[in-house]
Amino acid sequence: xxxxxxxxxxxxxxxxxxxxxxxxxxxxxxxxxxxxxxxxxxxxxxxxxxxxxxxxxxxxxxxxxxxxxxxxxxxxxxxxxxxxxxxxxxxxxxxxxxxxxxxxxxxxxxxxxxxxxxxxxxxxxxxxxxxxxxxxxxxxxxxxxxxxxxxxxxxxxxxxxxxxxxxxxxxxxxxxxxxxxxxxxxxxxxxxxxxx
Amino acid sequence: xxxxxxxxxxxxxxxxxxxxxxxxxxxxxxxxxxxxxxxxxxxxxxxxxxxxxxxxxxxxxxxxxxxxxxxxxxxxxxxxxxxxxxxxxxxxxxxxxxxxxxxxxxxxxxxxxxxxxxxxxxxxxxxxxxxxxxxxxxxxxxxxxxxxxxxxxxxxxxxxxxxxxxxxxxxxxxxxxxxxxxxxxxxxxxxxxxxxxxxxxxxxxxxxxxxxxxxxxxxxxxxxxxxxxxxxxxxxxxxxxxxxxxxxxxxxxxxxxxxxxxxxxxxxxxxxxxxxxxxxxxxxxxxxxxxxxxxxxxxxxxxxxxxxxxxxxxxxxxxxxxxxxxxxxxxxxxxxxxxxxxxxxxxxxxxxxxxxxxxxxxxxxxxxxxxxxxxxxxxxxxxxxxxxxxxxxxxxxxxxxxxxxxxxxxxxxxxxxxxxxxxxxxxxxxxxxxxxxxxxxxxxxxxxxxxxxxxxxxxxxxxxxxxxxxxxxxxxxxxxxxxxxxxxxxxxxxxxxxxxxxxxxxxxxxxxxxxxxxxxxxxxxxxxxxxxxxxxxxxxxxxxxxxxxxxxxxxxxxxxxxxxxxxxxxxxxxxxxxxxxxxxxxxxxxxxxxxxxxxxxxxxxxxxxxxxxxxxxxxxxxxxxxxxxxxxxxxxxxxxxxxxxxxxxxxxxxxxxxxxxxxxxxxxxxxxxxxxxxxxxxxxxxxxxxxxxxxxxxxxxxxxxxxxxxxxxxxxxxxxxxxxxxxxxxxxxxxxxxxxxxxxxxxxxxxxxxxxxxx
Numbered sequence: 007x008x009x010x011x012x013x014x015x016x017x018x019x020x021x022x023x024x025x026x027x028x029x030x031x032x033x034x035x036x037x038x039x040x041x042x043x044x045x046x047x048x049x050x051x052x053x054x055x056x057x058x059x060x061x062x063x064x065x066x067x068x069x070x071x072x073x074x075x076x077x078x079x080x081x082x083x084x085x086x087x088x089x090x091x092x093x094x095x096x097x098x099x100x101x102x103x104x105x106x107x108x109x110x111x112x113x114x115x116x117x118x119x120x121x122x123x124x125x126x127x128x129x130x131x132x133x134x135x136x137x138x139x140x141x142x143x144x145x146x147x148x149x150x151x152x153x154x155x156x157x158x159x160x161x162x163x164x165x166x167x168x169x170x171x172x173x174x175x176x177x178x179x180x181x182x183x184x185x186x187x188x189x190x191x192x193x194x195x196x197x198x199x200x201x202x
Numbered sequence: 203x204x205x206x207x208x209x210x211x212x213x214x215x216x217x218x219x220x221x222x223x224x225x226x227x228x229x230x231x232x233x234x235x236x237x238x239x240x241x242x243x244x245x246x247x248x249x250x251x252x253x254x255x256x257x258x259x260x261x262x263x264x265x266x267x268x269x270x271x272x273x274x275x276x277x278x279x280x281x282x283x284x285x286x287x288x289x290x291x292x293x294x295x296x297x298x299x300x301x302x303x304x305x306x307x308x309x310x311x312x313x314x315x316x317x318x319x320x321x322x323x324x325x326x327x328x329x330x331x332x333x334x335x336x337x338x339x340x341x342x343x344x345x346x347x348x349x350x351x352x353x354x355x356x357x358x359x360x361x362x363x364x365x366x367x368x369x370x371x372x373x374x375x376x377x378x379x380x381x382x383x384x385x386x387x388x389x390x391x392x393x394x395x396x397x398x399x400x401x402x403x404x405x406x407x408x409x410x411x412x413x414x415x416x417x418x419x420x421x422x423x424x425x426x427x428x429x430x431x432x433x434x435x436x437x438x439x440x441x442x443x444x445x446x447x448x449x450x451x452x453x454x455x456x457x458x459x460x461x462x463x464x465x466x467x468x469x470x471x472x473x474x475x476x477x478x479x480x481x482x483x484x485x486x487x488x489x490x491x492x493x494x495x496x497x498x499x500x501x502x503x504x505x506x507x508x509x510x511x512x513x514x515x516x517x518x519x520x521x522x523x524x525x526x527x528x529x530x531x532x533x534x535x536x537x538x539x540x541x542x543x544x545x546x547x548x549x550x551x552x553x554x555x556x557x558x559x560x561x562x563x564x565x566x567x568x569x570x571x572x573x574x575x576x577x578x579x580x581x582x583x584x585x586x587x588x589x590x591x592x593x594x595x596x597x598x599x600x601x602x603x604x605x606x607x608x609x610x611x612x613x614x615x616x617x618x619x620x621x622x623x624x625x626x627x628x629x630x631x632x633x634x635x636x637x638x639x640x641x642x643x644x645x646x647x648x649x650x651x652x653x654x655x656x657x658x659x660x661x662x663x664x665x666x667x668x669x670x671x672x673x674x675x676x677x678x679x680x681x682x683x684x685x686x687x688x689x690x691x692x693x694x695x696x697x698x699x700x701x702x703x704x705x706x707x708x709x710x711x712x713x714x715x716x717x718x719x720x721x722x723x724x725x726x727x728x729x730x731x732x733x734x735x736x737x738x739x740x741x742x743x744x745x746x747x748x749x750x751x752x753x754x755x756x757x758x759x760x761x762x763x764x765x766x767x768x769x770x771x772x773x774x775x776x777x778x779x780x781x782x783x784x785x786x787x788x789x790x791x792x793x794x795x796x797x798x799x800x801x802x803x804x805x806x807x808x809x810x811x812x813x814x815x816x817x818x819x820x821x822x823x824x825x826x827x828x829x830x831x832x833x834x835x836x837x838x839x840x841x842x843x844x845x846x847x848x849x850x851x852x853x854x855x856x857x858x859x860x861x862x863x864x865x866x867x868x869x870x871x872x873x874x875x876x877x878x879x880x881x882x883x884x885x886x887x888x889x890x891x892x893x894x895x896x897x898x899x900x901x902x903x904x905x906x907x908x909x910x911x912x913x914x915x916x917x918x919x920x921x922x923x924x925x926x927x928x929x930x931x932x933x934x935x936x937x938x939x940x941x942x943x944x945x946x947x948x949x950x951x952x953x954x955x956x957x958x959x960x961x
Contacts, residue, residue: 052657054664062664133663152660177652178304179645182604183578183638 043071049089053081054132055154057106062132070094077101081153083108112153112168114146120165127157127166213414213440216460218453220592221445222625224381224545226420231503232384234511236392239527241288245313245518246556247273248300252348253355254280256309265292268322270494273311276343282356282559283346285494287516290315301521301541301558305551313518325492330399335407338489345488347495351375351449351478352542354560357485360475361407370473371459372410374401374482376417376424377442377449380543383563385499386479388512390417390424393483394431400482401437403489408475413437416454420444446545447623451476453592465619480562500524500561504540505568506532515557521564522553533569540565544572545624579632587626587636593619597626597636604639609647617643700859742871746828747789749864753835754782777907778838785831792824825871830900832865841908895945899938906931 047067058078060066070076076090077099084101091098101108116127116136123141128134135151138144146157146166158166250256257274261267267286274284291314298310325341327333333341343358363369374397378386390397405413415432417425419441428439442448442457452463455474463469469476480498487493496517503510508529515524521539540547541555543563557564565572587597595616603612617640626636761775909928 047661050657051653052660052664054660062668063661064664132667133660134667135663150659150663152656175300175302175304175306175308177649178302178306179649180303180638180641182642183635 040071043067045093046070046090049082049086049093050079051082051086051152053152053154055081055152055156056132057081059105075099075102078105080106080108110170112155112170113148113151114153114155114157115148115167115169116143116145117165117167118143118145120163122163124162126160126162130156130160132156213438213458215440215442216457218448218456218592219594220590220625221447221453222590222628223444224446224628226444227382227503228384228387228420230382231501231510231512232387232421236388236499236512236514238514239519239524241315241317241319241516242519242523243315244293244520244523245287245290245315245516246298246520246554247284247287247311247313247518248298248556248558249274249284249309249311251284251354251517251558251560252282253353254278254282257281257284257346259295259311261292261311263292263295266290266316267292267313268320270324270496271322272344272346272494273313276346276356276358280356280359282348282358283344283494284311285346285496286313287496287518288313288315289318289320299552299555301550301555301561303548303551310556327490327492330486330489331402331406333406333489338403338407341489341492342485345484345492345494347481347484347488348559349478350480350484350498350559350562352546352560352562354558357477357481360470360477361404363408363470363475367470368473369408369410369470369475370412371475372401372405372408372413373454373458373474373476374413374415374479375449375451375454375476376415376421376428376479377454378421378479379418379444379446379449380545380563381446382503382565383501383543384503385501385512385562387421387424388501389479389483389499390421391427394424394427396483396486397479398428398431398435398437399490400484400486402435403485404475404477404482410475414458415439416442416448416458418442418444418448446625447592447621450592450621450623452621465616495559498557498559498561500557501563502528502566503563504566505571506530506537506566507564515561517558518556520554520556521550524557525564525566530566532566537566537569540567540572545628546622575627575635576633578634581632581634584631586629586631590625590629592623592625593621595620597640600643601634601636601639604643607643607646609643609650612643613647617647620644743789743793743824743828746824746831747786747793749828750782750786750789750831754779754786757782777911781907788827789831792827795824826897827900829865829869829871830897833869833897834900834904836862836865837904838908895938895942899935899942902931902935902938906935 043064044067047064050063050067052063054062056062057080058066058069060069066074066078070090076094076096077087079086080101084098087101088098114127114136121138121143123138123143125138125140125144127144128136128138132154133150133152135147136144136157137147153168155168158164158168249259255277258277259274261271261273267273267290269286269289271286272283273286273292276283293312293314295309295311297307298312299305300308300310302308327341330338339358339361342361347357349355349357376386376390378384401413401415413436415428415437417428417439419425425439425441432439440458442454447453448457451469454476455461455463455469459474461472461474463472463474484495484498488495497514498517499512500515501512502525507525508531511528513524513528521541525539539550539553541550541561541564542548544565544567547563547565581598581601583598585598587601588595591597593616599615600612600617600620603609603615603617620637620640622637622641624637627634627638630636757775757779761779906928909924909931912924
């Protein structure tokens with residue numbers, strides 16, 4: 007009998023000790039906020055364009071964390087969808103065409119002689135990448151512009167163009183080699199040079 | 203030749219992992235001495251022929267320049283200057299295709315030579331070994347020398363070693379391991395003394411413990427020349443077994459010192475500096491003769507060039523012109539041109555690109571010389587690539603990761619340690635273009651990192667902006683609150699000042715509520731009035747009429763004013779004017795009636811009490827009417843005050859106070875009249891009902907009008923509320939009207955009955 011009591015007491019003691027330890031850990035090492043939101047946010051392209059229907063990338067990250075579809079981000083495109091699918095361990099869907107198409111990276115450029123200095127684009131820019139003040143010419147800081155498009159609409163004189171960036175040879179990198187034919191005798195005339 | 207004697211090296215040479223032995227093909231071009239081509243008709247000089255920032259142009263279009271004159275100066279530390287390769291005229295500055303695998307264009311200076319080839323003044327220095335360190339550094343910087351082996355790293359940077367990093371070993375890279383290329387070989391054979399002098403200059407700055415020259419054993423003549431040149435110095439010539447890529451910087455270091463450069467580090471981190479033969483020769487020319495880097499030795503080779511050999515080409519020489527000078531005869535059209543060797547070079551997209559500081563070879567292979575690679579087949583996991591890899595990587599794994607674009611995994615497998623030598627592709631039995639995959643994946647990873655950096659930056663900016671907007675909103679709210687409080691206080695004090703002149707502080711956003719406090723106030727005022735005036739006469743009526751008339755006049759003025767200035771108020775004012783017109787008429791009518799009835803008792807002194815009662819009742823009616831009017835006017839004025847612009851407030855406040863006084867006096871008069879009537883005639887009990895009812899009706903009507911007005915101008919979210927209020931008030935107006943009508947009818951009956959009784 008005393009053996010059982012001892013065992014129960016020992017287990018009870020252990021349970022209490024570990025319970026106290028866990029309770030302490032739960033308070034001491036409490037994780038603030040939802041860490042998955044940060045992880046999702048870090049995968050989004052941060053254009054802050056609002057094409058997903060949210061007022062920025064972080065709100066969309068919060069939406070995804072709450073169970074929203076992951077295919078609403080045209081600037082991120084396939085790559086972002088795949089990265090999100092990997093993170094959340096779900097199947098990667100196709101990009102939802104309702105929210106837009108994947109386009110090459112662009113930046114906004116103000117035709118400066120046409121700018122009337124209305125500051126409307128400055129207010130529209132989600133990342134403060136447009137410089138200027140009232141009745142003075144505005145200009146886009148190219149290195150900061152995410153190409154979100156949001157400044158084009160408010161411009162009363164339509165002097166903002168979205169241009170695809172030509173970064174020159176410094177940012178150029180090799181294309182992937184073209185997939186060759188498995189059988190060497192297949193259409194040799196169409197074989198393209200892949201090696202030097 | 204007694205090659206065994208020459209080649210025998212005193213120093214132990216180590217080995218590096220992997221490597222391949224491709225066909226050397228060096229004898230194609232190393233048999234003839236270096237030649238100097240004529241001056242080309244045009245020179246195209248890219249601003250960026252080195253790693254780092256492009257140079258800053260210091261000449262203008264149309265400017266005449268001398269040979270060796272600086273055209274662009276180094277822009278920052280990691281940058282290089284550019285000089286005129288011959289005397290002539292700067293024709294243009296603009297984009298021109300450059301020697302780059304992408305085939306893209308870059309900013310270039312175009313120089314049209316004048317044929318005189320006249321040097322600018324040069325800074326000759328006989329005793330170059332006695333020069334101060336910073337003098338040498340300055341001369342090298344000004345000469346615009348950058349690495350001529352391939353990467354093109356500005357040489358001056360290598361000659362500025364950080365103070366704490368001691369250089370133990372200086373290595374001269376004369377391995378020239380890539381097939382076909384013989385420019386270093388020829389340079390060493392013909393100008394070995396220049397090279398050795400160059401090493402001595404560099405050594406005088408870096409002060410290394412040992413100076414080594416690494417050279418492959420397939421260049422016996424060059425080794426012989428070097429051995430002669432180094433005689434009497436402590437420079438050691440180390441002969442290496444021929445194996446590709448022994449000329450790779452990290453591989454050469456491993457061969458000579460058995461040290462490995464850690465991943466992601468540079469040789470300087472382990473106390474080693476490595477330089478190319480041609481670079482060192484250029485340093486010597488710059489320091490000794492003051493000659494900037496304006497030409498370089500380039501190998502012209504390949505079966506399509508029939509006069510193969512090495513040429514000392516001016517920088518900027520168009521390649522198509524250069525090869526045409528050496529009997530370039532392509533077997534078929536569109537034969538490719540390769541800049542660099544067959545292993546690490548790249549096919550040129552344009553044949554008019556210029557020779558630059560890093561152009562060590564131009565290869566024009568014949569049709570069957572460098573055949574196009576057969577199609578890639580499936581990887582059979584033979585592992586030959588791993589055996590061949592000089593960087594000891596796992597090319598197979600990297601291949602899978604590259605194909606599936608698993609950038610992170612590829613990076614973890616040390617993709618960036620790949621030197622892109624192409625040994626893996628060379629040995630692959632399935633002809634998989636492995637190195638091409640790695641190049642692409644490296645680019646993708648760099649791009650991805652740049653994007654990540656940019657997105658982080660964007661996120662930061664976005665969050666900063668969000669914070670700013672929140673802060674601004676808070677500030678605005680606080681300001682608004684403070685203003686509202688101040689206004690409330692001001693009104694409270696005003697209220698306290700004049701006990702009857704309580705200004706309503708109702709919420710102006712809610713048009714329905716706006717009217718409630720006022721009506722209650724009015725009733726309060728009614729309750730407060732005490733009978734003081736004894737007699738009721740025509741004067742009161744006359745006064746009411748006058749007032750109405752003056753108000754009407756004022757309204758006309760306001761209407762005119764509104765027509766001129768404020769079109770949206772016109773409709774409102776017009777309605778108000780019509781109503782007032784009506785009132786004026788009513789007041790006039792009442793006065794006329796009253797004066798008639800008053801005149802009657804004056805003429806006929808024997809009036810009956812019944813008649814007097816009638817007169818009095820009429821008087822009361824008129825008085826009450828006047829009171830109602832005055833009250834409604836007051837209400838209107840107050841509502842106008844609520845909505846008034848700042849500059850009108852004062853005026854309106856005055857008007858409101860004036861009208862309040864009038865209302866008071868009018869209500870006093872009414873009450874007086876009522877009480878007197880009551881005492882005078884018992885039969886007239888029902889009579890006071892009528893004026894009260896009329897008053898109620900009047901009030902309800904004016905309130906309704908106001909509500910409708912408000913409804914017309916209301917914002918969408920208030921419409922529903924207002925519509926409900928209007929409907930409710932309509933019902934009230936109707937009931938009031940009905941009551942008035944009924945009362946009138948009753949009164950008329952009573953009057954007639956009394957009259958009938960009299961008669």
